[in-house]
Amino acid sequence: MIHGSQDFSQSGGDGATPPTGDTEFVPEFLTNLRLSDLFAVRGEDVRMPPWIFSRISDGNKQCLEKLKSHRNLMARLKSNTGDSILHLAVIWGHLELVKEIVSECPCLLLEPNSSGQTPLHVAAHGGHTAIVEAFVALVTFASSRLCSEESERMNPYVLKDEDGNTALHLAIKGLYLEIARCLVNANQDAPFLGNNKGISSLYMAVEARMVSLVEAILKTKDDEDLEGKKSNLESKIQGCKYLAHVSLQARSIGVLDVILNECPTLVNERDKKGRTCLSYGASIGYYEGVCNLLDRSTKSVYVCDQDGSFPIHTAAEEGHKEIVFEFIKRYPDSKYLLNKLGQNVLHVAAKNGRWSTSYLLMSNKKTEHLGVGQDVDGNTPLHLAVMNWHFESIDCLASSSKILKVRNKSGLRARDIAELEVKPNYIFHERWTLALLLYAIHSNGFEYVHSLTRPAEPLDPKNNRDYVNTLLLVAALVATMTFAAGFTIPGGFNSSAPHLGRATLATNPTLFIFLLLDILAMQSSVATIGTLIWAQLGDPSLIRSSLHVALPLLLFALLCMPLAFLFGLITAVGHVKWLLAIICIISLLFFFWAIFVLGPHVMLQRPYVSPNNAGFFLVTFMQYKTIFELIAKLIRIIFCGCY
Known part of the structure; x- marks a missing residue:
């Protein structure tokens, strides 16, 4: 125990209110504390000798005993990084040594190092809980015995380092909750x-999803009204104030509940981009957070952002279809909301290429009528998808002749826009979009479609030359391999009369199929080489004509080659049934994958492609494109070891 009156007589604190004389329990290491030393002038720094640095870092108390006889010198010692002996003891977590240093030189508690960090910063950054508690006990003890002016000076909690961080910033950054x-x-x-980046400790706690800590920080009086809570909170926070937005970003319902329960008006706050909490939650696809906000407010779905978009548009723009349909389910009339361009939710999804959202909206009877909606320029969602060449959305948006016939204010249908804007050279997305749109028109049968493609013009001779040389190389490799395979027939050759030199399995039907496919692959590749030789003459029209012939031939050769290999293996190991079944399954999967990967490349470069079978092929490819992408990714993982 220590008597308050006795302590005050030691402190020499002028103007302090004398204690009442009651006794109180204090930590043992503070019983000999002299408050007059808290704000003592230290004098100039003295370079710390290496032996003191080493022994203090090791927690050597004998070293401290030697320094006590030179108290003024002890407070002035600094390492080459500006650390005092108290900093060093804190860094290495020597609690007892810290207590002895503090009791001898309490002024070191407020002394920063070269990074602007006090010992409390260092303790919080290092996660030394016991040391932090000791410092808090010292500050509490001293503050209760100092006058108001000195008590304000004795406040290490608000001191900032060179980055503007308080000790609390560093504790939260290190996730030291205690x-x-x-x-x-x-x-x-x-x-x-706030620190130099405008980030407060409260902001960091929200970001780190520390629910109990946020709750402790936001405690307010019960009799304070909601508007008072909001204004009080806004006036206190330095820097970023969008706490609800941050809790959504952190995907923490617990923190969001604490913030909005304490200050419900924050649900209407906007961030720097003018987005409400609901709009921000919809943009990042946080479904649980959006549902939480919708449960709290029935009007927020009708509040637009600074750019004129509603939360349902934001969700559609980012392709979060589950959130879009949550809006429509709770507020059926929200699907009629228009942004400043007069665009509904389907317009926004189509414009941004969110084909899955577009598909679900068009396949739902309650929302399919949005497909004929027109914006301020008279464009339907199909118009916008074509303008941005989002071919994935064409199949679902061009679902009826009514949509295909709609003209915008310029008098253009979706087909007119595609045919006018498509570039003369080969751009895959543009050619693909045009082909799918023309097939949709052909399927609805209201307008004649002669071909799904348009002739392309080579614009860059150098790139075309490189492309032709690549095709020549591939064709030459196929011809070489298939030529060699023709003389290494499965089963080998007879080595004795009367059929000396003839194929051993000449009567086997699978060998006949192997030879037929091998011959077709070799001859097609040779024909490709001969055709591409004409493309080397430099005539642009001749290059295009040669490619029209060479590409289908090379595709045919590339498909025949793996089939020939399959039948060669069947000839050799056909008696092993389980192995045969595995080989056939793998080969068929690869064959269909090759068709769907190489087919569109060849088909879309042809000057004439029939809208019947070719169109069905393109639509089928679109429907199973995701599966093909997964197969391609799997192949990369297996053979390349990367995603």
Whole structure:
């Protein structure tokens, strides 16, 4: 125990209110504390000798005993990084040594190093809970015995380092929840201070999803009205104030509940981009957070952002279809909301290429009528998809002749836009979009379609030359391999009369199929080489004509080659049934994959492609494109070891 009157007589604190004389329990290491030393002038720094640095870092108390006889010198010692002996003891977590240093030189508690960090910063950054608690006990003990002016000076909780971080910033950054809670209980103002980046400790706690800590920081009086809570919170927080937005970004319902329960008006706050909480949650696809906000407010879905978009548009723009349909389910009339361009939710999804959202909206009877909706320029969702060449959305948006016939204010249908805007050279997305749109028109049968493609013009001779040389190389490799395979027939050759030199399995039907496919592959590749030789003459029209012939021939050769290999294996190991079944399954999967990968490349470069079978092939490819992408990714993982 220590008597308050006795302590005050030691402190020499002028103007302090004398204690009442009651006794109180204090930590043992503070019983000999002299408050007059808290703000003592240290004098100039003295370079710390290596032996002191080493022994203090090791927690050697004998070294400290030697320094006690030179108290003024002890307070002035600094390492080459500006650390005092108290900093060093804190860094290495020597609690007892810290207590002895503090009792001898309490002024070191407020002394920063070259990075602007006090010992409390260092303790919080290192996660030394016991040391932080000891510092808090010292500050609490001293503050209760100092006058108001000196008590304000004795506040290490609000001191900032060179990055503007308080000790609480560093504790939260290190996820030291116990230390952070201790610091919050010690000082209620520190959590609202911003660092050099404008980030407060409260902001960091929300971002780190520390529910209990956020709740402790946001405690307010029960009799304070909601508007008072909001204004009080806004006036306290330095820097970023969008706490609800941050809790959504952190995907923490617990933190969001704490913030909005304490200050419900924050649900209407906007961030720097003018987005409401609901709009921001919809943009990042946080379904649980959006549902939470919808449960709290029935009007927020009708509040637009600064750019004129509603939350349902934001969800559609980012392709979060589950959130879009949550809006429509709860507020059926929200699908009629228009942004400043007069675009409904389907317009936004189509414009941004969100084909899955577009498909679900068009396949739902309650929302399929949005497909004929027109914006301020008279464009339907199909118009916008074509303008941006989002071919994935064409199949679902061009579902009826009514949509295909709609003209915008310029008098253009979706087909007119595609045919006018498609570039003369080969751009895959543009050619693909045009082909799918023309097939949709052909399927609805209201307009004649002669071909799904348009002739392309080579614009860059150098690139075309490189392309032709690549095809020549591939064709030459196929011809070489198939030529060699023709003389290495499965089963080998007879080595004795009367059929000397003839194929051993000449009567086997699978060998006949192998030879037939091998011959077709070789001859097609040779024909490809002969055709591409004409393309080397430099005539642009001749290059295009040669490619029209060479590409189908090379595709045919590439498909025949793996089939020939399959039948060659069947000839050799056909008696092993389980192995035969595995080989056939793998080969068929690869064959269909090759068709769907190489087919569109060849088909879309042809000057004339029939809209019947070719169109069905393109639509089928679109329907199973995701599966093909997964297969391609699997192949990359297996053979390349990467995604």
